[in-house]
Amino acid sequence: MSVLERVRHAESIPSASSPMPLRYAELKRSVKQEMLERVGYDEVSRMAAAVSSERSREELRPAIEAVLNARETVSLTAQEQTRIVREILDDVVGLGPLQELLDDDSVSEIMVNGCDAIFFERAGKLYPMRDVFADDEQIRVIIDRIISPLGRRIDERSPIVNARLPSGYRVNAVIPPIAIDGPVLTIRKFSDRITSLGELVELGSLPSWYAQLLSCAVSLRQDLAVAGGTGSGKTTLLNALSCEIDLGERIVTIEDSAELKFARHPHVVRLEARTESIEGKGEVSIRQLVANALRMRPDRIVVGEVRGEECIDMLQAMNTGHDGSLTTLHAGTAREVIVRLTLLSRYGIDLPGDLIEEQIAMALDGIVMSQRMPDGRRFVSSFTGVTRAPEGGVRLEEYVSFDPATTTWLLLREPPFIAEGVRSGAIAREEVERWRSLCPREAEPSYA
Numbered sequence: 001m002s003v004l005e006r007v008r009h010a011e012s013i014p015s016a017s018s019p020m021p022l023r024y025a026e027l028k029r030s031v032k033q034e035m036l037e038r039v040g041y042d043e044v045s046r047m048a049a050a051v052s053s054e055r056s057r058e059e060l061r062p063a064i065e066a067v068l069n070a071r072e073t074v075s076l077t078a079q080e081q082t083r084i085v086r087e088i089l090d091d092v093v094g095l096g097p098l099q100e101l102l103d104d105d106s107v108s109e110i111m112v113n114g115c116d117a118i119f120f121e122r123a124g125k126l127y128p129m130r131d132v133f134a135d136d137e138q139i140r141v142i143i144d145r146i147i148s149p150l151g152r153r154i155d156e157r158s159p160i161v162n163a164r165l166p167s168g169y170r171v172n173a174v175i176p177p178i179a180i181d182g183p184v185l186t187i188r189k190f191s192d193r194i195t196s197l198g199e200l201v202e203l204g205s206l207p208s209w210y211a212q213l214l215s216c217a218v219s220l221r222q223d224l225a226v227a228g229g230t231g232s233g234k235t236t237l238l239n240a241l242s243c244e245i246d247l248g249e250r251i252v253t254i255e256d257s258a259e260l261k262f263a264r265h266p267h268v269v270r271l272e273a274r275t276e277s278i279e280g281k282g283e284v285s286i287r288q289l290v291a292n293a294l295r296m297r298p299d300r301i302v303v304g305e306v307r308g309e310e311c312i313d314m315l316q317a318m319n320t321g322h323d324g325s326l327t328t329l330h331a332g333t334a335r336e337v338i339v340r341l342t343l344l345s346r347y348g349i350d351l352p353g354d355l356i357e358e359q360i361a362m363a364l365d366g367i368v369m370s371q372r373m374p375d376g377r378r379f380v381s382s383f384t385g386v387t388r389a390p391e392g393g394v395r396l397e398e399y400v401s402f403d404p405a406t407t408t409w410l411l412l413r414e415p416p417f418i419a420e421g422v423r424s425g426a427i428a429r430e431e432v433e434r435w436r437s438l439c440p441r442e443a444e445p446s447y448a
Helices: 003-012 021-041 041-048 051-069 078-093 096-103 136-150 197-203 208-219 232-244 287-293 310-319 334-348 354-364 416-424 429-438
Strands: 107-113 118-122 125-129 160-164 171-175 182-189 222-228 251-255 268-272 300-305 326-330 366-372 378-388 394-403 408-413
Touching: 021 041, 021 051, 021 078, 041 051, 041 078, 051 078, 078 096, 096 107, 096 136, 136 160, 136 182, 136 300, 197 208, 197 232, 197 310, 208 232, 208 378, 208 394, 208 408, 208 416, 208 429, 222 232, 222 334, 232 326, 232 366, 268 287, 287 300, 287 310, 310 334, 310 354, 326 334, 334 354, 334 366, 334 378, 334 394, 334 416, 354 378, 354 394, 366 394, 416 429
Parallel strands: 222 326, 222 366, 251 268, 251 300, 300 326
Antiparallel strands: 107 118, 107 182, 118 125, 160 171, 171 182, 366 378, 378 394, 394 408
């Protein structure tokens, strides 16, 4: 559906962001139609396709207000007039009833499961919405409005699409026949507010001594994997860890959908994978980007999420002088991380599992887990060291434990890189002693 077709279609579909009297709905539909006829469908379609939706809204707002003011028989309060103008603008140049949720910074995710089941997440909790969409076709119009400017399409031949909005929000859409109960739309929003470990400490996601330990791990160029379930805060934690990288280092980021923020770093190269075009051409995979990143003289490589054969390329990069690299993956425990890395690596190289584990043991230094609680709170939970076992394969040793029942952390063992940092002069002994005094610990210091 073209932009013009979507604009024409929008006039016949009432927005239902909240229940409204029939008179209100009819008035809104009538005002919207008259505005479209006055301004012209072609002109409105141009505005709807514009990169700056805010500018388009400001250009159309006077036209809507003029139509409303010309109707002398209609009596509206200032609040009602503001609402009707906003909803018409949302319908024509925004994402209809979802626009208000997109504009709300407290909303982190929007989930549309057909026209009768809409949810949004705020502060880690899910809230339902009712009477939002008139029918499934209205959802399809919104999906088309999202993906068409991105050069993407969705139809029965390609019923699944993943995309990224200009704002950085990640979008996934699935339509029938794959989606049985109607079109499914998921929009993941990413906040710019959390940019450092210090801010995570202020939120209570981890104690200050643990944040100092992770900062030290990044500064000493430990290769780290951040793992956890969906929505556990992996990307947020990866962003925070990235802030601890020295400003003089060259960072290459590789992502399926660009989510990482590096506002503080002057030397960042951001790469994003691309799916094939409508013609079936132009695909650029994560694996291709990882291989290319090695030719870009990176000091650090940050892979947003490892999920396929690119895993072996990432491990090889860690083993070939690119220490201090970071990545994320889905896993519930540190042991699951090793199993998942082994399985993913076998997509990229035909080697026995024990040899791949050797590769993992030599490449990866630590695993930081991110955990989401039932009440929506997110915590940086355990920190586990990864080394080569004497008999071969991977040896895991937990450095920091986390008790979700009491939300308490404990230093079980001081990581060896602390002692190595002191011996090399990278960390001052006095600084380490101050840090030790803050740690609730079961372990003795790793050096005298």
